[in-house]
Amino acid sequence: MKPTPVPTAFEVRELFEGMLGRAVEWGDAKRVDPLDGAACATYVDDFGNVKAIALADIPLIARAGSAIALMPQNGAEAAVSSGLVTPPQFDNMAEILNVAASLFNKKDTVHLKLQETFAPRETLPADVNELALQQGGRIDGALAIQGYGDGRISFVVAF
C-alpha cells in the first residue's frame, strides 16, 4: 500500500467544478486557520484513525454551499460579511467534503472515508487541530467560483 496522496490543485478544482456545475479557478492562498472559523472534515481509515482533513473557510462554505444548490449569491455575501454561514450552506459544504474523500482514494492506497464534519468554531479534537497546523503534506489554495466569488480550502494528510 502506498501512502495517502495529497490532492493536487487540478483534482480539487475538478471536484468543485463537477459538483457545482460551473467554472472554478484555482489560485494560491494562505492556509485555512480553524481559529478564523472553518468547516473541518476528518477522513479515517478502516480502523478509525484520522489520516487526512479538509478545511474550508467561511467564504468558501458560504459561496460553494450556495452555488451547489443554486441559492442566491446575495445570501452567500451576507454570510461572508457577518461571518455566519446558514445551516443549508454548511450542510451543502459537508456534502462536498463527503465526496472529497475520493481525492484520497487511489487503487493502491489505504481506503479513507469521511468520519465527521465540524462546523466553524466548533471545538476540534487535539489531533485534528495538530494536523490543521502541520507544515508538510498539505495543499492550500483559493477557489474562485464563477458568479459567486472565492474562498479558501486546505487539505492535510497525516504522515
Place this chain on the structure above:
Amino acid sequence: MKVVVADDSRVMRQIVIRTLRQAGYDWWDIEEAENGADALTKIRANEPDFVLSDWNMPEMTGIELLRSLRGEGNETPFAFVTSEGSDQMREMAEQAGALFLIAKPFTADTFRDTIDPLLA
C-alpha cells in the same frame, strides 16, 4: 421513462438529476426519494423503469433497498451512485443484482458512458 433517484442529501439528488439532464436524459420523468424506505414505497406504488440510489442513507440503506426489492420478486433495473466505490462494495452491489455502481464525483460523460449501453 419513469425513474426514482434516492439520496438522503437534497443537494445531491439535485446534482444527480442535473447531471442526468446534461447527459441527455432530459426526457426522463424523475421522482425523488429521501431514503431507502421512501424509495421502496415509491417504487411499489409507481413501478418505475429504473432506480438510481445512494448507498448510505438513514431508515434503509441502498443495498437494503435493493435486497428488499429482489426479495419480493421486484426486478426493476437498479444502480448505485455512491461516495464510496471500493471493490468490496462493487462486488456486494453486483451480487445483490445491481446493474452498475458510479462513484461520486461523477460527470455527465460518466453517466452517458455507463447508462447508454443499457438503454440500447
